[in-house]
Amino acid sequence: xxxxxxxxxxxxxxxxxxxxxxxxxxxxxxxxxxxxxxxxxxxxxxxxxxxxxxxxxxxxxxxxxxxxxxxxxxxxxxxxxxxxxxxxxxxxxxxxxxxxxxxxxxxxxxxxxxxxxxxxxxxxxxxxxxxxxxxxxxxxxxxxxxxxxxxxxxxxxxxxxxxxxxxxxxxxxxxxxxxxxxxxxxxxxxxxxxxxxxxxxxxxxxxxxxxxxxxxxxxxxxxxxxxxxxxxxxxxxxxxxxxxxxxxxxxxxxxxxxxxxxxxxxxxxxxxxxxxxxxxxxxxxxxxxxxxxxxxxxxxxxxxxxxxxxxxxxxxxxxxxxxxxxxxxxxxxxxxxxxxxxxxxxxxxxxxxxxxxxxxxxxxxxxxxxxxxxxxxxxxxxxxxxxxxxxxxxxxxxxxxxxxxxxxxxxxxxx
Numbered sequence: 001x002x003x004x005x006x007x008x009x010x011x012x013x014x015x016x017x018x019x020x021x022x023x024x025x026x027x028x029x030x031x032x033x034x035x036x037x038x039x040x041x042x043x044x045x046x047x048x049x050x051x052x053x054x055x056x057x058x059x060x061x062x063x064x065x066x067x068x069x070x071x072x073x074x075x076x077x078x079x080x081x082x083x084x085x086x087x088x089x090x091x092x093x094x095x096x097x098x099x100x101x102x103x104x105x106x107x108x109x110x111x112x113x114x115x116x117x118x119x120x121x122x123x124x125x126x127x128x129x130x131x132x133x134x135x136x137x138x139x140x141x142x143x144x145x146x147x148x149x150x151x152x153x154x155x156x157x158x159x160x161x162x163x164x165x166x167x168x169x170x171x172x173x174x175x176x177x178x179x180x181x182x183x184x185x186x187x188x189x190x191x192x193x194x195x196x197x198x199x200x201x202x203x204x205x206x207x208x209x210x211x212x213x214x215x216x217x218x219x220x221x222x223x224x225x226x227x228x229x230x231x232x233x234x235x236x237x238x239x240x241x242x243x244x245x246x247x248x249x250x251x252x253x254x255x256x257x258x259x260x261x262x263x264x265x266x267x268x269x270x271x272x273x274x275x276x277x278x279x280x281x282x283x284x285x286x287x288x289x290x291x292x293x294x295x296x297x298x299x300x301x302x303x304x305x306x307x308x309x310x311x312x313x314x315x316x317x318x319x320x321x322x323x324x325x326x327x328x329x330x331x332x333x334x335x336x337x338x339x340x341x342x343x344x345x346x347x348x349x350x351x352x353x354x355x356x357x358x359x360x361x362x363x364x365x366x367x368x369x370x371x372x373x374x375x376x377x378x379x380x381x382x383x384x385x386x387x388x389x390x391x392x393x394x395x396x397x398x399x400x401x402x403x404x405x406x407x408x409x410x411x412x413x414x415x
Contacts, residue, residue, distance in 0.1 A: 081117055082246050085110035089136055090266055090398040091413035095152055096137045107137060111248055120240040122197030128244030130166060133259035135159040140255065151177045155274030161259060165192060173202045180275065184211040186220065204231045266399055273309045273411065283401055287393045295392035296358040301332040305400055305412035313407035330412060349374040352384055362391045
């Protein structure tokens with residue numbers, strides 16, 4: 001939440017958590033404040049995990065935003081608006097290519113909230129904009145570039161943007177697509193210049209593949225000089241976080257880009273799953289900071305969860321092994337009911353029903369009572385039964401990590 005306190009004057013611009021001539025306002029994370037609340041808080045500040053950041057605006061007012069520490073990102077402090085954006089991005093695949101209308105709406109609302117908050121003033125002149133940024137999300141209008149259409153929507157590729165504007169005779173903006181650390185990357189470079197505090201102008205002029213297994217770079221076969229104005233563009237930065245870890249930019253072809261420096265542990269896990277590298281290590285790190293005190297509690301699990309990744313134990317049943325790479329969901333209902341849903345083809349699904357009962361803070365007993373094969377509107381009963389248990393190792397509002405009684409591991413994202 002952002003609160004604007006009009007006409008407090010420059011005397012109010014004290015350091016966060018310290019008294020100035022007009023005291024900075026401390027806002028509890030869970031408290032909804034109106035102006036009278038803020039007045040009383042200013043006179044009688046309270047301690048909180050969240051503090052206000054006081055900044056000037058062009059209308060001689062200050063903006064107040066609660067800041068919190070991000071789990072799994074050491075030394076990083078994010079506002080609640082920034083946390084809302086990171087939370088909205090979790091579970092979206094293909095950097096926006098695969099997302100529900102609800103997910104896209106959440107991202108859009110988070111972007112608008114941050115752009116209203118303002119971030120760093122004149123971001124193109126800030127040293128925080130320099131360096132390598134990882135692309136987390138983008139919109140893709142039909143005018144997007146071929147590279148954007150080809151690589152950006154594939155999670156197996158990691159996409160970066162590198163900005164070097166200061167202390168160089170050759171300022172540049174580069175787009176980088178990395179296949180893997182062992183294979184190499186494609187780097188498309190552009191000569192760049194600042195047009196304003198928000199806009200960077202650029203012209204693509206060179207590109208090359210840098211394969212790890214070759215001692216030389218392979219030129220990218222695009223004649224940039226012949227492209228004329230098609231090689232030119234601009235990039236507006238509409239939000240740059242004070243921590244220098246989140247950036248929102250908009251390009252001349254209509255795309256919106258969300259980029260980050262330094263991923264939190266949940267994002268590292270999702271990236272590991274997308275690239276197929278070091279997934280078990282990422283799971284281990286995330287499980288170590290499990291925020292749920294009672295993850296097996298069914299009230300926190302109600303809803304639909306999409307399977308993102310699994311490792312199948314040798315003695316797992318054949319149906320579980322066969323469906324591991326198919327579209328797969330777990331659906332928790334009220335009344336200790338659970339469904340596993342597998343989609344083989346559009347209109348062809350296997351749905352298994354089970355009872356689920358928590359037996360400890362982490363463990364649930366599961367009793368599969370039957371299944372049906374769905375062929376469009378036709379349902380054929382399938383004799384599938386069994387008993388077992390599942391341990392919920394990690395749970396938050398977006399991700400669930402569990403282990404079955406035979407040792408199989410599962411990562412689900414809430415839809």
